Amino acid sequence: MKIPHLIFLFFLPFASLMAQSNDPETQPTPDTLETMLNEQEIIDLNSGRAVVEESTVMEMLDLVSTISMSKDVYLDIDTAVWNKYHFGRDEVPYYHDSVYMQRIQTLAYETTIPLTFNNHVKSFIDLYANRRRQQSSRMLGLSYVYFPMFEEYLARYNLPLELKYLAMVESALNPTAGSKAGAKGLWQFMKGTGAEYGLRVSTLVDERYDPMKETEAACQYLQSLYARYEDWFLVLAAYNSGPGTVNRAILRARGVKNYWAIWPYLPRETRGYVPAFIAVTYVMNYAAEHNLYPVNPGLLMHGTDTVMVHDRVGFDQINECIGVPISDLVFFNPQYTKKVIPGTKDYPYVLRMPTKYTLRFAQLEDSIYSYVSKAEKAREIIEEKVEKVSDSFVYVVRKGESLGSIARKYHVTVAKIKSWNHLKRETIHVGQRLTIYRSGAPMAQVGKANQGSSKSPAKSQSTSSVRTHTVKKGETLSVISRKYGCTVNDLKKWNGLKSNTLKVGQKLKIKK
Numbered sequence: 001m002k003i004p005h006l007i008f009l010f011f012l013p014f015a016s017l018m019a020q021s022n023d024p025e026t027q028p029t030p031d032t033l034e035t036m037l038n039e040q041e042i043i044d045l046n047s048g049r050a051v052v053e054e055s056t057v058m059e060m061l062d063l064v065s066t067i068s069m070s071k072d073v074y075l076d077i078d079t080a081v082w083n084k085y086h087f088g089r090d091e092v093p094y095y096h097d098s099v100y101m102q103r104i105q106t107l108a109y110e111t112t113i114p115l116t117f118n119n120h121v122k123s124f125i126d127l128y129a130n131r132r133r134q135q136s137s138r139m140l141g142l143s144y145v146y147f148p149m150f151e152e153y154l155a156r157y158n159l160p161l162e163l164k165y166l167a168m169v170e171s172a173l174n175p176t177a178g179s180k181a182g183a184k185g186l187w188q189f190m191k192g193t194g195a196e197y198g199l200r201v202s203t204l205v206d207e208r209y210d211p212m213k214e215t216e217a218a219c220q221y222l223q224s225l226y227a228r229y230e231d232w233f234l235v236l237a238a239y240n241s242g243p244g245t246v247n248r249a250i251l252r253a254r255g256v257k258n259y260w261a262i263w264p265y266l267p268r269e270t271r272g273y274v275p276a277f278i279a280v281t282y283v284m285n286y287a288a289e290h291n292l293y294p295v296n297p298g299l300l301m302h303g304t305d306t307v308m309v310h311d312r313v314g315f316d317q318i319n320e321c322i323g324v325p326i327s328d329l330v331f332f333n334p335q336y337t338k339k340v341i342p343g344t345k346d347y348p349y350v351l352r353m354p355t356k357y358t359l360r361f362a363q364l365e366d367s368i369y370s371y372v373s374k375a376e377k378a379r380e381i382i383e384e385k386v387e388k389v390s391d392s393f394v395y396v397v398r399k400g401e402s403l404g405s406i407a408r409k410y411h412v413t414v415a416k417i418k419s420w421n422h423l424k425r426e427t428i429h430v431g432q433r434l435t436i437y438r439s440g441a442p443m444a445q446v447g448k449a450n451q452g453s454s455k456s457p458a459k460s461q462s463t464s465s466v467r468t469h470t471v472k473k474g475e476t477l478s479v480i481s482r483k484y485g486c487t488v489n490d491l492k493k494w495n496g497l498k499s500n501t502l503k504v505g506q507k508l509k510i511k512k
Contacts, residue, residue, distance in 0.1 A: 052123045055272040056179060057169060061127075061135040064142075064172035087291040092130055095289075100125060103289075104282055111162045113232045115278050124272070124279030129290040135172065139280075140287055140294035142173035145301055146186065150215060157219040159226075165281045166236065167218075169273065175211060176334045184208040187218040197221055204342050205349070209335035233259030233274050241270040304332055305355045307362065309343035311369040311501060312476075321368045322360040324353050342474075370499030392420075397432040410436050411512070438485060471506040484510050 052058070087093065101117040108115035128136045143164075150164040170188040171177035178184050182191065185208040191201055197217035199207040207213050225235040228243065237259055238246040249265035250257055259274055283290060315329045316339070330339065332352040343349040353361070361368065395406065403414045403426045414426065420435045428434070469480060477488045477500050491497065494509045 052127055052272060052276075055269055055276060057124070057127070057172075057272070057276050059179070060170070060172040060174065060177060061132045063177055064135050064138050064174045067138065067142075067174055067176075082288040082293055083291070084288060085291070091291050092133070093290055094130075097122065100282070103286055104278065107162075107281060107285055111160050113160050113162055115281065117278075118275070120272065120275035121278045121282075124276045125282060128280055128283040129292065133290075133292060136283060136287075137292055137295045139168055139173050140284065140292060141297040142300070143168075143284065144294065145297050146173055146211065149212065153215045153219045157223050159219060159222055160232070162281055163222060165284060166239070166277060168280045168284070169276045175209065176331065185214045186211055187214050189214060189217065193221065204336065204338050204340050206335050206337050209333075209337075210350075229257065231257055231259065234262075236274050236277055237262075237266060237270050240273040241267055245270070299328075299332075299354055303354055304352050305358045306350050306352050307358050308348040309341045309351050310345050310348045310365075312340065312342050312344075313369050314341075315339040316374070317368055317371045318351075318353075318361070320374065321364055321371050322357050324357045324361075328354055369501055372500055392435055392437045395434045395436045397428050397430055397434065399430050401428070402426070403428060406434070406436075410438070412436070465512040467510045467512075469508045469510050471502045471504055471508065473504050475502065476500065477502065480508065486510070 085093075097117070100122065104115050104117045104121070146167065147164050150167065151161050154161050154163055167173060167186050170183075171186050173186065175186055177186070177188065179188060183189060184194075184206060189197075189199060189208045191208075194201065194208045194214075194217060197220050199210075199213060199217050201207065222235060222239065225238050225243065226232070229235055229238065229246070234246055234257060237249075245267065246262070249262035252265040253262040256262065263271055283292070287293070315326050315336070318324055318329065319326045326339070329351075333341075336349075341349050341351060395410075397406070403417055403423075407414045407417055417423070417434060417436065418426070420437060469484070471480070477491050477497075481488050481491055488500070490511075491508060492500075494511055
């Protein structure tokens, strides 16, 4: 038997905390609510306004406005089809609560998620459909980009397809989103939780920003949470605040495993999480009824493609070789946090770019890897200058040291140390500062010595002056040159290298 809408509306102020359990003793009543909540929270319970204002949803909606799309141009075909009510361009429709309730009941009939309507949901509907209309239109446009992929993974893990709307609550579908708490990406994974589900974070790569990898991780996490709670609203609450928080709230609610029953014991942000999910699910399904239309997501929709990167390469190298704007590379690939892709033949990485550049990348791939960017050339010049300046350094004498021990340490003679420091005797004291030249002579003397050594180059270098360095993971020519006090050009010359590309395990000659 249908209950009249008026009766539903009468109980709305309290419906948000009523447990859906068959045991009436476990359900909070208006009398017991006053012992559970303070005066301000009772006001918030009825109005829902504070729950919205304290939610991170506001933060994420503001961030989605920063995405460069298509100058807020609507998808024309959708605007023409969707505007079946012939609203004016700036018209904002409003509806009675009974209409919202009926529409949400219709949506609930088609999913296993128990969608409901109350004042908190209504407050978030007002946020998405009225207060942040422009951002909601942007999310609608971005849904064309991400929802097909979300639905594919959700179906693979046998999860309700409506969970795709959870990403709208989490990030507003902003692929570069990051919260103040440290969550990242479309699904807003914290570093620790991401690591549990295979999302790697290193100095150069943060896979929480990889849409496909993070979506799969989100499906795995949601699946494990449902196996624990068997209640989708508890799953959503745990996704937001962690299983520990939800478990403590259940204990405080006398063991009732129901979101609305534990609602008073959840953090304020989590109290708005499920209402926000219900509201955004409603608004995205009834966008036309609210005169909302998708903003064209620009290149994100059909204008990009991916290439596989098989060697370490920087965004600046790709930019200078084939002209891809660095801003595009950064936006489409936020997972590469330092603008460097550490690809290898055994572990290639995916790079997304505007489609018009992908063929050029494939044609010049090897050249791009070996290309020395302007920035790298500038660094090499600076390093060479620094080396010349830093050929000499100041050594502070320690207890027990003599000129002989210091000379042996730096492969120079006692006579040279005395000459460089204008010493008449070999007596030194603790704390005394001595000038030492790494090359064994000031730069001017080195130049003269080199000019006079052309007749017998074989004698100028013994086998003991050459050592071997084995390249380790993450090392570059710049790193190795700094380690041994030489330049990148020296390393390339000594080893007959034509590019800056190194391989792990490669042997390099190092000359003193």
